[in-house]
Amino acid sequence: MRRRSVGTARILMLKRRSFKQRRRSEIVFFLLLVIFITVLLNLDYNPKEKGIDDIPRGRNESVKKNHGWNLVLVNSKNPLPSNYSVNLETVQNNHQVDSRIAEYVRNMINDAEHDGVQLLICSSYRSVARQQELFDQQVDKYISAGKSYDEALAETVFGLAMPGHSEHNTGLALDIVTPDYQILDSGFENTKAFEWLDKNAHKYGFILRYPKDKTDITGIKYEPWHYRYVGSEHAAAIKEKGFCLEEYLEQLQ
Ligand SMILES: [Zn+2]
Incomplete structure (x- = not known):
């Protein structure tokens, strides 16, 4: 009986821990997503300008x-x-x-x-x-x-x-x-x-x-x-x- 209750408590603890871990990885994922979107918005990507800037034009x-x-x-x-x-x-x-x-x-x-x-x-x-x-x-x-x-x-x-x-x-x-x-x-x-x-x-x-x-x-x-x-x-x-x-x-x- 005692054994079973210890086992149940342990399962509950493990469940809680895995819930916490899942929650943590969700938060990390969300933060990464926010950073990624911010970087993307700030890039102001323009292929034409990028083309010109990438051209080596001497060291003048x-x-x-x-x-x-x-x-x-x-x-x-x-x-x-x-x-x-x-x-x-x-x-x-x-x-x-x-x-x-x-x-x-x-x-x-x-x-x-x-x-x-x-x-x-x-x-x-x-x-x-x-x-x-x-x-x-x-x-x-x-x-x-x-x-x-x-x-x-x-x-x-x-x-x-x-x-x-x-x-x-x-x-x-x-x-x-x-x-x-x-x-x-x-x-x-x-x-x-x-x-x-x-x-x-x-x-x-x-x-x-x-x-x-x-x-x-x-x-x-x-x-x-x-x-x-x-x-x-x-x-x-x-x-x-x-x-x-x-x-x-x-x-x-
Ligand atoms: Zn000429």
């Missing part, structure tokens, strides 16, 4: 210091200043540049011609609206080729700057080819035009803006056709030191 940093109009830095971290305005002048065919560099562009083209080399501008000043158009077209092209939106965005950004982040928006950059080779790829470096530019562009104030060994800093692929005006003194120093513009500005600060 935001540069605050102003070194003058010819050293303006425009890259993925440094957009075109909002008050930026440019006076344009036509230099070759319908190509326009900042009027302050027009003379140097013409001299460079003429002197190259004297040396038997034809420099052909294929891209010059580009408005931010035009940059947006080109950017969207390129993203669409990659998507049509079967890439996801994020992949298309990543590939586009490596080859084409985002609107407001392109040097072409400044009027200080030129894409230069030659009549015999008008494709924008690394094969341009095997042309006479590239050889001439590599040797002489700095004398007219231009630098090869996206060198082969600096893609991790510029965030832009090697572009043997893209030249940027910085002024002959800076261009000579940049060439001599083997810097890209980001590195040069870093040590000027």
